[in-house]
Amino acid sequence: MPSPLSQFLPAGFDPRRPVALIAGQGRYPALVVEGIRAAGVPVRLIAMDEETSPELQAAFPESERVLIKVGQIGAMLKALKRFDAGYAYMAGQVSPRRLFSGLHPDLKALAIMATLKRRNAETIFGAIAREIEDIGVHLLDARAFIDAHLATPGAMTRKKFPIDREYLDHGLHIARESARLDIGQGCVVRKGTVLAVEAYEGTDAMLTRAGTLKTDDTLFVKTVKARQDYRFDVPCFGLKTLDTMHAASIHAAALEAGRVILIDKPSVLARADALGISLLGAE
């Protein structure tokens, strides 16, 4: 049975043990802190230099936060122990490139790097997750405590969803097949034709490209990996994507319900309504 605090917490979650938040960029980590505090669970911050927002750092007393440089895995593990954290939580983007070739890998990071045959977000975060769990800290599902910000089934915005069921199903099929093939997690379709598939270039570049092709009846579909590890790299949908969609004249998006995080949801829905964009939670 899921914890009453969040449906994404593990059975037997102990709300007295601190959750250490390893925070990347943007508003996502702040939403998590709000959620954890609202649930009455103690929270500590592991902030990353030039990544974590200064506002979020300022929201913690000095004794409840540490600042590490990107790539200092050893320092991160030490902080988890110092905080006596029962749980860790990764939220907010850190470019995997920067994690290693970026700034200040410590010895621990170099040791991990040496074990990886292939280096991508999945293998790097996977290796970090193992290190965290190895010292007895439970790495949480990155949707925990932010249940209210997830995509939910059906229309989430005011306007009627403008895409026919047939074409929506086609888009979902293409996005899911792309995910299954490990190509990516998004596509833009129009009346049964695939205008763009997201691979390495990222969502914004794909939306912009698709926007140059057609200006009506286009649909953006965002799904999750076929074997999504919800402890990291969970797909997010935020204000920037809305603005990119608007610039590309794409006015409908289907997001997998219960899987895609809206950051933050009230702001995203309000802006979508203001821009005339329809958002659907798809199942």
Added chain:
Amino acid sequence: MPSPLSQFLPAGFDPRRPVALIAGQGRYPALVVEGIRAAGVPVRLIAMDEETSPELQAAFPESERVLIKVGQIGAMLKALKRFDAGYAYMAGQVSPRRLFSGLHPDLKALAIMATLKRRNAETIFGAIAREIEDIGVHLLDARAFIDAHLATPGAMTRKKFPIDREYLDHGLHIARESARLDIGQGCVVRKGTVLAVEAYEGTDAMLTRAGTLKTDDTLFVKTVKARQDYRFDVPCFGLKTLDTMHAASIHAAALEAGRVILIDKPSVLARADALGISLLGAE
């Protein structure tokens, strides 16, 4: 048993009946004319205004060619009858957009257009093919008479193919799955990661995009549609694609053997060797 003139001719092909070539842009139609003439088969030209090269038009006596405007399907059918053509052959690109919303649709074209629920290269060319076959003219496989220009199995260029079998297989898998899903017919991969998938944007845009991401070990794979109709829209690979690959620092391509046309093959292979690009025919 295939005709000795070309393995792509139908059984019972009658080499005394004229082949009418409906010619679009570029060098492809000229290669076909060379092939048909070398086989000793009579050939007539249906040229399209502002599409078919003036050189090709000049290669036919006036009585053996007609000039129509793009979209004049009725005029095209009339020319086939006037030439007493036993066979028709479509070669060279004509943008499907231009075919209808473009220039001069005649009544026949308007009538066809009205019957199409969805308009794309496949449905438009399919409808034209039906009109041609309905007047008793056999529309040939667009690889007929140019057997020598098709991709062949194995290395086609001098340099050793630089991509490991494992990563080649991954690229072929992604390209074929994309084709099966009707996304497109090409992708760029690198060591098991998909850098780009071609959808509506076309090959050159995809290659250029992939080129901005990584500069080593990248592989371009070009395949055919899952249900490829070889009477039209057969995938071609030419000098322009080579130049785009070179500019994008992509130095290896796998092309489906027997299915992708190199235009023209001796020039393409010579230029590939000069640019240090390896071409493989994949099976």
